[in-house]
Amino acid sequence: MILLKNHNFIHRSEAKTDIEDRGYTFGDGVYEVIRIYNGAYFMLEYHLNRLQYSLNEVGINYDVESEDLETLLSELLNKNTIEDGAIYLQITRGIAPRKHPYPTNSQPELYAYPIPVSSPKKEQEQGVHLTLVEDLRWLRCDIKSLNLLYNVMVKQKAVDSGAYEALLYRSKDHITEGSSSNFFGIKNGKVLTHPANNYILNGITRIAVQKICKSQGIPFVEKVLSVDELAELDEAFIASTTAEVVPVTKIDDVVIGDGTVGEIAKKLQAGFLQLI
Template identity: 50%
Template sequence: MILVQDQLKDQSEVRIDIEDRGYQFGDGVYEVVRIYNGQYFGMDEHLERLERSAKEIHMTLPYPIELLKTRLEKLAEANDINDGHVYLQITRGVAERTHQFPAEPTPFLVAYARKSPRPENKMREGITAITTEDIRWLRCDIKSLNLLGNVLGKQKAMDAKCDESIFIRSNDIVTEGSSTNVYILKDGEIFTHPANNFILNGITRRVVLELAEEAGITVHEKTFNKQELMDADEVIISSTTMEVTPVISIDGKQVGTGVPGKVARTLQEKFNERIDKLQSVKN
């Protein structure tokens, strides 16, 4: 079952119009929400960010957030999702293909749920990454459907037999990964790019910063350059699907000792405690 507007429907019954602006312009916004133990993780924060993204592109959500929350919960139940995720997108709707907004837009909502395991091997063993130029637009804080720059970055990593591309702007500043936020650890302190228009303020990123504070680790939301990235004691990425994952090699160069570090392990343990709380709420 999938969610279309505010109704659950069989996927075979659904058709997308070729003049939907999401299909023709990428004119829309989206969210991905993780489900652990049958419970949504950070649902409120994801939906609040969805609403913000919509406002930033001058679009109004077609339904109140509380109704969306209820429908998404039913969607997960209908698909019997215990561990997985939900993808939700809202476009400006169907209209004749002109660049300007339609006079009377009708936003179109679609969401689906999928079972997906946690990336336990990558979290345990660490991943490899490459660096590449950040060619994306200047509003990366909006979770829009325009992801071609991210797609090209991810494919470049895949072609290099790595897991992630870490983006670097023309001023040599590291921003984030193609689908993740990036952190470096130096002399016991964490550095990560400020949550401005150059990065997406990830929901998992917010949790990571909270967990670091709980662990007594100093966090600086401050820019750092490529050399500082390469010289870091630890490098960590985070996202809804990758959770908290260590990076053990960048551009073929070993990060730190070449194995997941102590801070990464600490954050992972604390993240698992947050997940365990969902189970206790469920019971």
């Protein structure tokens, strides 16, 4: 495996992380996971735009365009000859003695490397169950930061309960998103999902779903759903870079629709395959 560290390509055996890297000591950094299909990046421009947004919001002095990151990622893809998978990429504030204020002289540290990812075919065909968990994360979920501890905790809670994913809520009147996915309800032919604000991450697959809805004439409505409204949905699904579009048939004890994968979810899955 070939990795990218800053502007250098190295073998995995050569990879080292300084113990004073602020990504390690503070989670002081941002990241992206970029899907690869048929030997090419999927929606790379959107990932790089979101990466730059996250960098700007946390004040890390790294410019994606001037660093020619797109070219570096293309070289990384070619050196690893990946046909189907993903690239994990993170940029930290850099290496500095452990003090809370931003260091004045540290240089951002870039790491990128391939990770194995494959489409969850069974779940896409049969649908999945979710479990509701209170959303106790910070209020800047629009930043794709390295601070994922609570996401990890609630994902494990889902696993322990036999669910595929945790569905988070701030209050009974405010469903947000999954621990590593965006959530969508379908009612009366309309796709309903949380507005892209600070309470959720605006997923790249969420953007893809919005594009597909537009192309197929399916209304896409940004709306905060309540816990009680879940029982009234005709269909539901989650979407993410690694899961793509996965229908939801049950949330805890609430059966969604008739408990089977719905027609609109199938249309969106087909549209996603066309997009890639």
